[in-house]
Amino acid sequence: MKKVYAFEKNCLGCGLCEVYCRTAHSKSKDIIKTYKKENVDSAITIEEIEKNGVKTFFALQCRHCVEPKCVQACISGAMYKDENGIVRNIKEKCVGCQSCIMACPFGAIKMSVSGTVISKCDLCTENGDEPACAKNCPNGALKFMDLEEDK
Template identity: 50%
Template sequence: MKKIHIHEEYCIGCRICEIMCLVKHSRSGKIIKAFKEEPRPLPRVRVEEKEYISFALQCRHCEEARCIENCMTGAMYRDEEGVVRCDEEKCVGCWMCIMSCPFGAVTREKGEKKVASKCDLCAGEKLPVCVANCPNEALTYE
């Protein structure tokens, strides 16, 4: 299975990955509307910075995914391609996935329904938008 790889030595902390992820998962898919007119979704990638190092953090789609193991409703599951996904209809907001993720990659969506939110590798896209729009190629999809 292909995964997003982080090359922190190339990351400049520009946060374009966060912005494009937010736009991709917005209702309209348009940058101005996503920021000004719609309830803003959380980006499913987050840039972490400490001194001179910055890197994008998103779901690693672990082989032994603790989020799946600890999900009491089965909302967290692995699809046929090996991608760890969240079924928002099954999610009850217990946050076991958030507490069990060793990378802090699962977050709480702040929309009307309180559900878990995580990287879905931009289902339906040839390349995740964070990777496609990274100006320094700090993110690769291999």
């Protein structure tokens, strides 16, 4: 399955993936309107690790696990794995209990800014072939690829 992979050696921590993720999940699909008028979450987060004075960045997002712990942990049936292998969350069913957040071994699920539901990566399947984060990464640090195929 094609997923977004992060390559920390190329990640600059610029945060453009977050900008484009939010825009891709907005109603307007316009960067300025998204930021100024809409309250949209970014499903990708740049993690910053500082070691010996050198900062390393890592773009964290859902790994769309084969056997997703979040789906098992979900108490309301909001989390499910679709036929393409994408782990999704039905906002209408989500009760914001945070069980999935605790179960996720990667820490890739967050509470949404609204505080009532969770927010996670859906690989932006509605926005064309390539997820917005990988498409707009300026340094090739996010790649949409199938690791098995690439081997």
